[in-house]
Every structure is written in C-alpha cells, then in structure tokens.
Amino acid sequence: MIQALIVDDEPTHIQGLVRHVGWEAIGYAPPLTAQSGEAALALLRNHDVDVLISDVSMPIMTGIELVSRCKELGYRLQVLIISGYNEFEFVQEAIHVGAQAYVLKPIKTEEVEAKLTAFRAAIEKQRDIEAETNELQEKVSGSLDVVKERFVHDLVLEGLADDDTKESWIKLLELPPLMRGISVISFGYDRFMDGGRDAKSRIVRGSGFLKAVKVSLADFPGVIAASMGSEEVVAVHLNPLPEEQVRMEKGIAFVQQWIREQYGSSVTVGLSRIFKDWGEAPIAYKRVKYMMAKARLLEGGQVLYEERLDETEFLEHRVREEYIPEIVRMLEKADEAGKAVEYTSSVLDMLIAHHPFTYIQAFGLGLLSELARKRKLQDDAMADLNIPVWQRLIDCTTVPQVKDAVMEYVKRYAEAEQNKQNSQQHNLIQKISDYIEAHIHENVTVKQLAELHHLNASYLSVLFKKSTGKTVSEFVQETRMNKAMELLRDPHVRVYEVAEQVGFQTAAYFTYLFKKTTGYTPQEYRDYH
Template sequence: MIQALIVDDEPMHLQGLARHVRWESLGYARPLTALSGEEALALMREHAVDVLVTDVSMPGMNGIELAARAKEIHPGIQVLMISGYNEFEFVQEAIHVGAQGYVLKPIKVEEVESKLAAFRTALEKLRLIEAETRALREKVSGSLDAVKDRFAHELIAGAADEGMMASWKMLLDLPELRTGVRIVVFGYDRFMDGGPDAGSRVMRGAAFFKVVGVGLSDLPSVIAAKVWPEEVIAIHPNPTAGENAKMEKQIGFIQGIMEEQYGSTVTVGISNVYGDWRDVQLAYKRVKFMMARARLIAGGQVLHEDRLDEPDFQDYRVREEFIPAIVRMLEESDDAAKAVEYAGNVIDMLQLDHSVSYLRAFALGLVSELARKPGRQEAGEDESHVGVMQRLLDCGHAALIREEVLGFMSRYAAARRDERNRRQHHLIRRVLEYIASHLHENVTAKQLAEQHNINASYLSVLFKKETGKTISECIQEMRINRAIELLQDPAVRVYEVAERVGFQTPAYFSYLFKKITGRTPQEYRDYYYDSQG
C-alpha cells in the first residue's frame, strides 16, 4: 500500500481530506496527518512516506519549504501542493522544489483523487524500474562474460589506468605479466548476411561468440570477450610456444565452423607480444588496421602483426588519429597545456623512426588543419599561419620543428580562448541588459535564447559560467535588488513595487523578499526609514 502524509495547519481541512478521499480504493493506506511542517518532518523520519499532500501557506515552515526538506529525506516522494492563492509564482516555486501536482482551494475531492491516482501510477512505474535495475545489476555482476566484455572494452579504449588494472586483476584473477600479453582479434567478414533486422544480427553475434568460445576452451588462460556483435577479441597473457601453436590450430577450427555453418569467412589478426596490459590499446589499433587493409583484397585471412606495413600504419595514425586528436583538444577543451603536451609526445615518438622531412610534413599538416578552422581570419591570424609554415619549411632540425609547432599551438589556443571569452562576455552582457530592461515581464531562458539567436541550453551553461548564477537566480536577484531601491521611495506602495519588478501578486513578492532578505517588504521599508533617522 502507498503511504500518504497530509499537512495543514487547519484541523478541519486536514480531517476533511483524511475522511472524504477514497484512500483504500486508490491503493493507499490510511494517511498520516500533521498540523505543521516540523511535525511532518518528524513523521517522515519515522515512516516511509510515498506521497506528501501539503498546504502552501502555513505558519513557521510553509509548504514549499516542507516539500524541499521532504525531498531530502525521501528523494522519490510525490508532492501535491494545496493553496488558496491562484498565483503563478507559487506554482513555479512548487515545481522548482519538485512538486508533481498543484490544486487550489476550495478543494474538489475528485481533483485530489485524480492526482493521487496519477501518483500511484508513477510510483508503481518507479518501483518497477528500480526492481528491473536491481535484477539487471545482479545479473550483470553474476555474469562472467559481461565482466570480460567490459574489461576488454576498457583495455582497447585505453581507460584501464594503474588503479583500474589493480581492480581488474582482483576481479578476474589476472596473472602478473611475466612474458607479456598477446591479443587475437576475430572479425566476421560478412556480418550483414544474418539479415538487416537487429534480432538476426544479435543471434548471429551470439552464435559467433559461442563458436570462438568453444574453439578457445582448451586455452584456459585466454580471456575471450565480445567487442562488437561481429568482433571477438582473445586476450592471452603470458603465451607459451605450445599455447601459440594450439591457438593457431583453433583459429582454423573456428574459421571452418563459421564458413560451414554460416557461409561466411572470418578474418583473424594476431598481435605481437606486449609487455604491459595498457599496451593492448595500441596492439588493437595495429591489428585492426592490418585487418582492414587485408579485407580490401579478401576475407578469411590470418594476419600476424610482425608483417604490418609500419610506414602505412604511421601515416594512418598521423592522418586519422594524431592530428584530429590535437585539433579536437585545442577546439573543445580549455586546457591548452594538455593539447600541447600531447602534441609534444607525438613529435617525440615520430622522430624516433622518421626523418626530419617526415616531422616537417606532420607539422605542416597540423598547422594547415588549424588554419582551415572557421573564424580564424576574423581573429587576424591568417598571417601567423603563413609565417609559421614558412619557418617550418626552413627548419632543419627536429628540436626546432617541435619548438615552432608547440609555440604556435600555445598562441593559437590563447587567441581562441580570448576570442571565445570576449564573445561570451559580450553576449552575457547583452542578456543582462535585456533582463534589466524587462524586469516587469515574465522573461524565460527560452525567450532570452530566441532574442539572442542561441540555443537555450548552451545559453544557460554560458550564463552560469560567466555570472556564477543560473538565469532564474539572476532574474530573481535583480528583481529583489530593484525592489530594495523602490522601497526606499515612500511614494511607491508595496504592491506597486511588486508590479514594477515583475511579480504578479504582492503575496508571492512578500514571500520571496522575506526568503532572500530576512524581512518582509514593509519591515524592510520601516527599517530603512528608522536607519535614516
């Protein structure tokens, strides 16, 4: 049964709701009752309360404050506000603290029952989701295959740092790497043969994983994991010569079964042995590149990493990985130092196996890519790109190329950051000016975004970053500050102050003013006059 709590400082209203609502037929237990917010909080600490029905206007702690405190005790609680004020601001405030429903006095029992029925449906769905989530969590935690899949994904994504590896070693009982680790990637060559629908692909993927698992069952130290529906990776720590021979034999068995049963070939890539678990990320990239190139000719091949075309792979990484990663880090991150450090590491790595001419080509490619970014000419940087390229062409030593590129990146990042900050500052200043001149209106974030031709969510993020406040907080603060100024003029009545700063009713203005300043508007005015002598 669902447990409700009714809170109202008027005993007659309290008992009326408790008696006249058909609680039992709605699936509710007999409701708890309280005459104040403080009494209600004490009950909520003792009982599991699912639904809070509270009056807004009560002495001491009002209903809005009670709802906020109730959410802290029972985060999933459903809140129904009852008020005699037909005021939009109270509705806004109630929604802000998490109320799911709002009804006005005089109360109609049918309306309350309708809200309670909706709450029951919402609570049932929440409980179902929680139960399914718990079941899924238990299922995943109890599934060794799922754990292995996650481990493999973290390795090839480079997400397994030293701390994570310590956890994985304990969870999967991984051995210490005495001789290193090798990976074998099995790729289904014509995966769409299973049909275009998701069900067929899932079934084919499950069958593929099963065949690989059976084929490798005689190698207990191998961890087989499903990377994609059409791809399985076998992670082999400390491979011995005998195990390598057995692996080669089982590869043939797997390829034969897949072709016989499903009519498709399987391409297999075998890496070299690497000395650290974290090297699996690079091994995977190298093997995948090798497999992609081989498939252009024919599927069903068995490929060894020691036959990889190193120059082709390095060119691929520079073109498809290193330069895009550096550009993305400069464009998307405020941490230019991280991008510069990464670029320096790439240059250091490349110069070990490449000539100065190759490094120069890499540097020119990076600068050229940055030069094509929109808005650079507007920032007056076109000449600097040309100048850098000319100086790179004149560089005859790797250290000079490194210095020129990293210096340019630092200047590029600084100029872009300054330009972005300047534009953001000007935008937010215009927004603040608009708010200040329209305080008497009900301005929303959506309207501000439309007024300034910007996405509403993005504007909200920029506004908080620039001012330290949300848009609604800032509007509220500006309204109260303007109200304080107006209250100092005895010719302006309190209700006129409320209207001039955008509050629809004096009641909500008084409530919010006291909440922020600690005094009602009249108390503040009296205090101001007294302080003036």
C-alpha cells in the same frame, strides 16, 4: 498500498481530508498526519511515505520549506500543495523546489482524489521500472558472459588506465595479476567473400562466429572473448605461456576452417605482442587492426603477428588518419583547445623518438596546412601568421626548432579560438542579462530566453552559469531584489507597487522572498534607509 502523509497546522483541515477522501477506493492506505513541518520530518524518518500533502502556509516551517527539506534529505515523494488564491506565487515556489501538483482552497474532494490517483499511477510505474531494473541487474550479474564482453570492449577501445576502473574490473572478474602480460587477438570475418549481407543472416552468422571462437579457445583459462559486431570477435589472453602458442595456432585454424565450411568465407586473424600494462590494450588493438586491413588488400584468411608489423608504415598511418585529424578536431573546439596543445606536444615527442628530422618537418608542414585549410578563424592576425610560420619551418635545421615553431603556432591558434568563443559568449550573456533587466516586471523563463536567442534551453543554462557564476533563476531573483531595494528608497512608491514593478503578482510573496534574501521585510528596509 500507497502511503500518504497530510501536514497542516489546522487539525480540522486534516480531519476533513482524512474523512472525506476515499483513500481505500483509490488505492491508498489510511494517511499519516502531522501538524507541523518538524513533526512531518519525524514521521518520514520512521515510515515509508510515498505522497506528501502539505498546506503552503504554516508557522515556523512553511510548506515550501518542508518540501525543500525533504528534497535535501533525499526523500522521493509525490507532493501535493494546498494553497489559497492569494498564496498562488507560493505554489510556484513550491513547484520550483519539487512539488508536482497543487489544489486551491476551498478544497474539492474530487479534485484531491484525481491528483492522488495520478500520483498512484506515477508511483506504480516507477515501482515497475525499479523492479525491471533490479531484475535486469540480477540477470547481468548472473551472466558472466555479458560482463566479460563489456570488459573486453572497455579494455581494447578505452583501456583501463584509470585506477578505479581497473580495480573495479579486477575485483568483479577476479582477474589475476599481469605476471606475464596480455595479448590481443582479433578474428575478422572477410565479408567481401560472402554474398549473404541481409540483417538476419549477419546476426545468425555473428552469433555462430563468436561461439566458434569461444569453443576453439575454451582450453585457455586466461582467454576472454567478445563480439565487436557481426564481423569481428576480439579475445584478450591474460598471462599467455610460451608453450600455449602451438595450441593457439590450432584453435585459430579451427575457427577459420569452421567459417569456411559454414559460410564459404575466410577469417583474417591478427595477434598482438605481449604487453605488460592494461592501458596499452587500445594501441595494441589499433596496431593489429591496421595490420589486418593492410593484409586484406592482398588476400583474406591470413594469420598475422604484430612482430612483423612495419613500424614506420604504422606511424605514418596514425599521423595521417589519427594524429593530425584529432589535433584539428580539438583545436576547432574551444573547450578542448588546451588539451590540443598537450596532445600535439606528446605526438611530436613520440614522432621524434622514431623519425628523422625531415619527417618531423614534413609533419609540421602537413599539420599547419591542414589547420589553414579547415580552420574557421577569419581574423587577420592568424591569417598573417601562416606564411611566416611556414617559412620558419622550411628554414629549420634541427628537430627542436621544428617543435618550437609548431607548438608556438598551435598555442596561438588555441588562444585565438578560445578568445573568439569567450568574446562571443560574453556578448551573448550580456545581451541576455540586459534583456532580463529590461523585462524584470515580466515572468521571463529560461525557455523563453533560449527561444529569443535561438539557443537550446539546457545549453543556455550551462553557459549562463559558467559565465556569471549564477543560474538564470538566481540572476533574475537577484536583479529583482536589487531593483526592489532601489525602488524602496523612494517613499512615494508603495510596497505593493514595488512588488508589481519587479514582477511579483502579490505583495505577500514579494515580502516573503525579500526577507528571505535580505533579512528585512520591505517596510523594515525602507525604514532603515
């Protein structure tokens, strides 16, 4: 049954609802009652309440303040506000702080029952969702295979460099300390040799592929395997022993033979070096994947060891396919431009440790060329800088000179992009602020402002808060109050006229908000000034 709580300072109003609403017929238990906000909060602390029904106008603590307090305390309630016609703006405020519906006085029983019935449906759906979520969580917790697959994905794609993430995985899976390190093994199905590419056959094959790897490596207590799609299985081997290498090779051969017999295709396998830190897993995985992709150009079905990887070729591949594209991508996003500078510096340091001067110089020229080709900035200052920097790079004779030239250009590029975006955002926010001030007598919403300026409403809200330190609603209310204070200094303008000119439908709600904001009623403020 659904439990409701009725709050009203008038006992007759409470009794009317208790007697005339068919609580049991609409799926509710007999309602709890309270005659003040404080009494309601006391009941909420001791009872499980699903629905709050409150009068908007009560002494000491209004219905608005009660709803707001419930939200602050974390109560998940469906809220029905009861209001008179002349209190309608209070209803809008109540909905703003968390109420879901309202009814106007004089109350019609069938209208209240309709709202409560809708609440019951929403509550039951929420309960169903929570029950299904809890059931799913229990299944996931009970299925160690699912948890292990998620762990392998996180490890090889993102690493466990974050201490909290690492500790949570270690605790969840009871992982051992890395006394001897980790290795990554990638089993790649050579699809180019297989004619069956329809969805069903790929799903079936992927399931069989994963099972084959798990069966072949079942004797290794430190191995955790996961599917990375229908054509790849990745295993991580924790604390591998030297004497396990022969058995590992036999397990790999078993997988290759099984795939060949079942599907007439081959499997290419790549094994990483043993590394000592969880955070090294992503780079180890990338190295193995590069090694496998290169080998497949000649022949599938090979077993490849990272020890034989050509470091120079791999670095060149990363520069071409990863480093330069990532720097360009980050610089083209003003909010990541600062990170791009740090990333460029770390890439240069890594390249300097492995390559001679001529390679570092070529990298710098390649990066600048790519930035000049793809950049979106069109200002003359940046355009005029390109040729001198290229000339400076060509004239460099030492590695530090190359790094200084590249970093100076990247920093100036990042600053220019940030300045451009800041200027655009400042102009946009100023335009929106001016519109709000010019239309303060209207009820302008975030959605309307977003549509007027061709923006997404959520993006506008975030941008406005970031630029001004206030939400759009806070800015509107502050602008209204400032305008109201200005008008109240003129004794010829009546209070209700001030309310209308700053966008309030009723003087009562204007008085309520003005006192809440300034500490004075409009008349007290006028008298003081």
